[in-house]
Amino acid sequence: MSAGLTVLKLGGSVITTKERALAPRLPTIKRLAKEISKANISPLILVHGGGSFGHPLAKRYKIKEGYRCKASQLLGFAETHEAMVSLDKLIVDALINEKIPAVAVSPSSFVMTKSGRIHSFPEEPLTKLLSMGFVPVLFGDAVFDLDRGFTILSGDQLITHLALRFKAERIIVGVDVDGLCTSNPKMNKEAKLLTHITLKELPTVLQQISEAKTTDVTGGMPSKVREIVPAVENGISVFLVNAAKPNRLYKALRKEPVKGTYIVKG
Amino acid sequence: MSAGLTVLKLGGSVITTKERALAPRLPTIKRLAKEISKANISPLILVHGGGSFGHPLAKRYKIKEGYRCKASQLLGFAETHEAMVSLDKLIVDALINEKIPAVAVSPSSFVMTKSGRIHSFPEEPLTKLLSMGFVPVLFGDAVFDLDRGFTILSGDQLITHLALRFKAERIIVGVDVDGLCTSNPKMNKEAKLLTHITLKELPTVLQQISEAKTTDVTGGMPSKVREIVPAVENGISVFLVNAAKPNRLYKALRKEPVKGTYIVKG
Numbered sequence: 001m002s003a004g005l006t007v008l009k010l011g012g013s014v015i016t017t018k019e020r021a022l023a024p025r026l027p028t029i030k031r032l033a034k035e036i037s038k039a040n041i042s043p044l045i046l047v048h049g050g051g052s053f054g055h056p057l058a059k060r061y062k063i064k065e066g067y068r069c070k071a072s073q074l075l076g077f078a079e080t081h082e083a084m085v086s087l088d089k090l091i092v093d094a095l096i097n098e099k100i101p102a103v104a105v106s107p108s109s110f111v112m113t114k115s116g117r118i119h120s121f122p123e124e125p126l127t128k129l130l131s132m133g134f135v136p137v138l139f140g141d142a143v144f145d146l147d148r149g150f151t152i153l154s155g156d157q158l159i160t161h162l163a164l165r166f167k168a169e170r171i172i173v174g175v176d177v178d179g180l181c182t183s184n185p186k187m188n189k190e191a192k193l194l195t196h197i198t199l200k201e202l203p204t205v206l207q208q209i210s211e212a213k214t215t216d217v218t219g220g221m222p223s224k225v226r227e228i229v230p231a232v233e234n235g236i237s238v239f240l241v242n243a244a245k246p247n248r249l250y251k252a253l254r255k256e257p258v259k260g261t262y263i264v265k266g
Numbered sequence: 267m268s269a270g271l272t273v274l275k276l277g278g279s280v281i282t283t284k285e286r287a288l289a290p291r292l293p294t295i296k297r298l299a300k301e302i303s304k305a306n307i308s309p310l311i312l313v314h315g316g317g318s319f320g321h322p323l324a325k326r327y328k329i330k331e332g333y334r335c336k337a338s339q340l341l342g343f344a345e346t347h348e349a350m351v352s353l354d355k356l357i358v359d360a361l362i363n364e365k366i367p368a369v370a371v372s373p374s375s376f377v378m379t380k381s382g383r384i385h386s387f388p389e390e391p392l393t394k395l396l397s398m399g400f401v402p403v404l405f406g407d408a409v410f411d412l413d414r415g416f417t418i419l420s421g422d423q424l425i426t427h428l429a430l431r432f433k434a435e436r437i438i439v440g441v442d443v444d445g446l447c448t449s450n451p452k453m454n455k456e457a458k459l460l461t462h463i464t465l466k467e468l469p470t471v472l473q474q475i476s477e478a479k480t481t482d483v484t485g486g487m488p489s490k491v492r493e494i495v496p497a498v499e500n501g502i503s504v505f506l507v508n509a510a511k512p513n514r515l516y517k518a519l520r521k522e523p524v525k526g527t528y529i530v531k532g
Contacts, residue, residue, distance in 0.1 A: 075365060078358075096348060101343065112394070122376060143391075
């Protein structure tokens with residue numbers, strides 16, 4: 001299936017279990033690689049979160065807040081990045097195993113941020129990768145920052161930047177809930193799924209959802225969704241789908257009807 | 267020990283055994299990490315070769331020669347890069363284990379070549395890394411090429427570029443022989459070590475050394491040494507040392523007397 005560019009995010013909660021450090025969900029990763037392969041989408045950029053590989057370390061060493069001249073933080077940054085490389089390796093290996101020409105593209109090797117926001121982003125390798133039919137795989141990463149020394153660049157900031165820069169048709173965000181609900185479905189069983197939200201409705205919806213109490217250093221569902229707003233404003237459709245449930249991501253990639261939340265401009 | 271920048275190359279033959287594919291020399295990697303830690307050199311850039319992780323795959327899929335519109339080559343490129351990431355992970359993990367703040371910097375994520383030569387090389391993250399006291403770890407990699415689609419960027423081309431761009435004081439090349447000899451020491455037991463060579467003497471020496479018959483896609487010792495000539499021409503001293511033998515790399519890093527070959531301008 002060839003069409004406009006799809007930017008696919010796989011949330012850290014989907015591909016790892018956040019209950020303990022460095023714990024991948026290997027069967028899920030394998031299944032998702034199969035679904036992506038079967039969907040046969042091109043061009044495709046994949047971005048994944050850190051889950052229990054990135055967040056506990058980033059939190060322990062206060063990487064997001066920046067460098068405060070403590071030698072232990074340098075080692076902490078090194079450990080955090082290397083943990084993300086380990087997780088990324090599991091994803092890329094699973095994709096290659098399904099015959100997808102996936103190439104790890106390491107954010108800290110080329111992206112610089114300024115006060116936590118993307119500042120420079122040399123695009124040449126990524127442009128080439130996409131034009132040749134590779135699937136670049138990026139990830140939320142510990143990166144270097146002009147003001148802070150270093151910080152955390154979230155996968156959510158990355159997908160929006162990539163979608164805008166490479167003129168994506170759509171963003172698909174694979175999460176571990178069915179989509180955006182009237183309240184946090186992990187805490188409230190009465191929560192109802194919202195299948196279609198416009199930008200105008202979004203602020204009210206986000207206010208209703210209480211922040212998820214997780215170890216996520218990049219801040220729960222509301223902050224994730226807020227990161228994606230600029231893409232929606234530019235006419236890129238965003239679809240949130242439960243990638244923890246079999247076959248949903250496949251259907252979303254194939255544009256088949258499936259439970260989830262569309263966020264559209266209006 | 268703080269001084270001018272040291273660019274250290276660890277040859278693929280030192281950190282892997284080339285007798286079979288994907289075979290790291292783990293005790294050697296651990297020992298070298300200890301020697302580097304004990305030497306306590308700063309600033310330091312580390313670059314390693316591919317050995318049995320990079321070369322057999324690169325050769326099988328003809329990655330160096332470029333993309334010839336075969337889908338199998340895309341997967342081959344993906345596999346080659348990912349194998350290098352695996353090897354790099356072993357090195358970086360060993361360094362972090364010795365409390366060195368080592369950060370993997372992935373060449374294919376930011377370097378573009380043109381007909382096999384470095385064409386663009388955004389330096390901002392590396393500059394920041396070095397200024398903060400991190401040890402960047404790069405490697406010979408499968409990279410994207412403006413003319414060929416993709417190719418192999420050797421660790422030797424990388425060290426020269428890095429040494430020139432970041433004004434290194436010296437390059438240390440860790441190999442699995444004692445240095446440059448009057449002939450190939452792996453094939454001729456009469457070979458004598460040359461401890462000191464000037465640029466003027468170099469062409470004659472390289473002619474005497476027959477090409478090593480290995481699976482190295484970047485081409486034996488003579489081609490490695492030729493890559494480094496521009497650095498020597500710019501006054502950067504180059505020292506070849508046997509990193510397969512304990513304590514030699516440590517002594518070289520500490521500038522203590524040790525067996526090896528200096529290549530100097532004149």
